[in-house]
Amino acid sequence: MTQVRVLAGTRKGAFVLTSDGKREKWSVSGPHFGGWEIYHMKGSPADPNRLYASQNTGWFGQLLQRSDDGGMTWQPVGNDFSYVGDPGTHMYYDGTPRPWEFKRIWHLEPSHTDPDTVYAGAEDAALFKSTDAGATWSELTGLRLQDSAPGWGPGAGGLCLHTIILQGTRMFVAISAAGTFRSDDEGVTWRPVNRGLHSEGIPDEDAEVGHCVHHVEAHPTRPDTLFMQKHWDVMRSDDGGLSWTEVSGNLPTDFGFPIGVHAHEAETVYVVPITSDSLHYPPDGKLQVWRSRSGGNEWEPLTRGLPQQDCYVNVYRDAMAVDTLEDCGVYFGTTGGQVYASADSGDNWAPIVRDLPAVLSVEVQVVP
């Protein structure tokens, strides 16, 4: 029987939420690693029982956990994320150079084909790769040694590499607040791909780096089409990131963090509008997912089952996911500890759980 497994990383531990294909009744397992921040958990597309989790606290630093049985048991694996050579400096908030310093892993992206290969996005921004199921990690230095890197500065959440998209030999990553970067040689060399992005606070309108990209997604069947939720602005690219156009259209606000793409409709996109960069909650206390079926510009609010008054939660950048069942499921988690699910592409919503710690990330797997 098909099982749907939602992986929720929270401020105080990891939770595994499971249901059958109907996605009506859920069981909750956790907290795993209680008391630790779980920035991200993700399963291997090549082996759904192979999961990776990023575990961190300010007290004890970074750990990586691996499960080989779908999240029932875990074992710590390698946590040596050393920058290669003299790491040099990036820009700090005050414009002064600051040495690169490892702080945490924001995002884990397992290979589509090999369960032992997984990529990790770090703060301060760097990309690491493991080919031995997380036991050891090597930096892909071409990104951090890219020409623009000494000028990268942190966003409010730090200089974090939070998005990794794997497309065979082509890869994309996104860094706050540097922008999106593309490699065409499996991560050896990189170039910024941010033409068309415009950000307040950057004096040079044509600046190719310095943009606070919040999240980027691509549909597997349309690798050249990317959708981006930037600090402000929802953007799309149809040429593999070489140029971007704004598709915010009729959104009530185009500030937000996550963005999702329907599993079977490459032009159906989801965002969660947030009031502003100083008011990290939904407009008017109404939690709404907005969906576009036209690849942007024309958006509709999805409200059925979501609180439409007195709701002041946020939804973080990695806290939205879609499943691959025929009637695509959509999931997101909030800073208020709710994980919401829709089993019908967003038309209707219901909470799976209401009272978890603040949700940092949500991923979903369909297990045959």
Add this chain to the structure above:
Amino acid sequence: MTAAADGGGTALSVRVVLPAHLKNLAKVHGEVVVPVASPVLTQRAVLDAIEEQFPVLLGTIRDRRTGKRRAFIRFYACEQDLSNEPPDAPLPEKVAAAVGAGSEPFLVVGAMAGG
């Protein structure tokens, strides 16, 4: 004080109290005892011994690259705060005697700092 501390070559058995999260990681309960082979009892010698016995704790008490104590970790023994002592300095004489003899534990503490 036994052997290693007076240069005799036999390891000291040092009692160590870990914070709860690190006990969970190391899969231990209560105090642990680690062998410290250094002829002089120092903070680094104790931490090396902890990490030798429990490799999963590498990076959780001190930075892997620099060896510096993580900001919210403290080291106590015999009601003294040793956190800011140089890692290679011999522990104060009375502390070394008590910790080396096993009559007092070396405490690794998660500092009280937020929730």
